Amino acid sequence: MSDVHDGVVELIGRVTDLPADRLGADVRFADLGDWTSYTALRLLTALEDRFGVRLDLERYFAVHDVGGLVAEVSRAAGVTT
Secondary structure (H helix, E strand, C coil), X not given: CCHHHHHHHHHHHHHHCCCHHHCCCCCEHHHXXXXXXXXXXXXXXXXXXXXXXXXXXXXXXXXXXXXXXXHHHHHHHCCCC
């Protein structure tokens, strides 16, 4: 696993109170129970702080699963996967 993957999964777990081992690449945000726009914005802020990137809002909100978010953060950080 990459540092980006581990960091993204850790932050998702933190904002959703879910254990990281339940957050596989195919897990959709809509299936996380209490996933709201507020949760999504908390995650966005945490990702930008942790990785030192600025994520495009349209691209960010177009991502629907953990794997897609890892790819988007990797792209923004200039990390090849």
